[in-house]
Amino acid sequence: MSELGDDDVTVDVDAWQGDACVGVVSAAGDRARQLLGLRVLVGTRDACGECEVCRAGGASVCLLAKARVRGKQTTAFARWVVPLQDGLELPVPAAAAVAGDVALAYTSYARTSVSAADSVVVVGKSPVTRFLVEILRAKGITPTVVVEGDDRAWTDWLAARGAVIAALATREDARAKVRDAIATQGRGVRPTRVIATSGASADLACQLAHRRGTLTLLPTALSGLDVGLAAQLEVTIIGVAREHPDLIVEVAAMCAKGEIDLAAGISLEPGAPTCSYVSIP
Template sequence: MTITYAHVDGLSSMTLSQEEPPADLAPGTVEVAITYCGICATDTHNYTSGGQVPPAVFGHEWTGTVSRVADDVTGLHLGQRVLACVGPACGACAMCRAGHADHCDLAFAEANGVAPGSPAHGGFAASMVVPARRVMPVLDALSDVEAALVEPTAVTFHAVKRTRQRLGAVVVVQGAGPIGLLAAQHARHAGAGRLVVIEPNESRRRAAEALGFTEVLAPGDAAREAVLAATDGLGADVLYECTGVAALLQPSAELVRRGGTLSLLGFPMTDSTVSYGDWQVRELTVVGSLAYNHEDFLGAQRAIADGSVQVAGLHTGTIGLGDLQTMLDELDSGETTHAKVLVDPSR
């Protein structure tokens, strides 16, 4: 079947073709009946841009149950709950052969929907066929809603892991959308000594407070002064930039102390202007983070299972496939109150 989503202002359109599952599964693949698929900013951007990301990426935050297994696949069984992930390091690509398995070319291609055998469409569907290496069993302790939120949790788990935040660090998290709230929880779990959340939206500030964060501030001079006061005028040890707003990159760097770390999670869609000399003179460490490794999904699941990271509160709505276009328009408007919306194809 083919579902066409036309942006309401007529500036862009996108067609998602959901192919009928093959009668016989190809070797190394499984079919998954989708339980939930989360909508993220990448999906909204894809919708407004007319489908500029690979089809497999449109609807990449999914969980479901195994409905068919190819004859050569082991370790997975019918009815098993699974979630989308990237496969383990392949051991054969140029990066792996050079000893850089954490940056495996195949896993990176899978994360970006361009690997050989990538699905023909994402999880905004009743079912999909994927390589077996691209699914991970869901821990028994997780609910289906929590399982649907593992993918963004893995994104932020990966970023905090790469940042190598020191115990007791003074941490600033800029942006309290789903990614910012998850990054803040991972940073707290990693031993932040003091953590300040900066967010302009009042409802998002309340969401941060509901997660136990006590220093939640609107951006501006008061937030800057609070960070400086907490550090004897030095600035934060680590700042996680989670907004993806290009204009905030240099102001974010200026909140970091000399020798501190600026960790980039938000993805700007335009070029940024920064002061190269400022960064060099102050010897900033800048850590870029995109996507994840296979093991990050297990770490993310364990963090949710033991309560270190709470995700259920981020879930603010569930819709059916027929409501996807309307919800994408709402999320793109900038006026939504939603944090994380899940699509349930059975509705």
């Protein structure tokens, strides 16, 4: 690997989840030596932390960010790594997902500015949906989750977590099904916050967004988005490009407290639709 900068660390990787990882710091620059020997979470990219975008809170979309290089080792900016110590000890290899899909789910929650008074609708079947539901429930929020088709295992898991389910036979009845699901919570019938988490879910999510509500989109939820419809309804679109590095420590604490079932949410085999794939280098 190239020579380390004063603020960089080399991490011997235990496991990857996408471009996020967990591992042990084996080398450190002069200003990062306190991290030597510690197991840390590493996010998907290294923001510069100094540009105008970063200073405005946009580290997740920093124009000068360095992409993560995958392998048995990786180099990271010490500012953004999260040491797993002092109560943040998490199981390996599952911890790799904390800086990846779990932090992405938490970022979508934070960017949407959800409160307990909101009617929140989640559209899409994905690992991020799974973690987002657990985050919302831990915050005292009951989401309505749209389930398309006969998906008993997914429906049972959602119900066990306290989510309200809007089961769709076809997309034509989506608005009515979601309205009825929200009504069971005594919150009227208007979905004030809609979050799309997976591919091909944006179009349906846009149809469900209420006038002057918000629609939060993750990178995988862009297919088929009808921006014109959103504009006609004065829907505010919130983009979540990737996890925000400042939020990784917060969601790690939720995992440490058991508010997120990390072990059940990962898979060591690819292809599980609602579990994050974790690989060993």
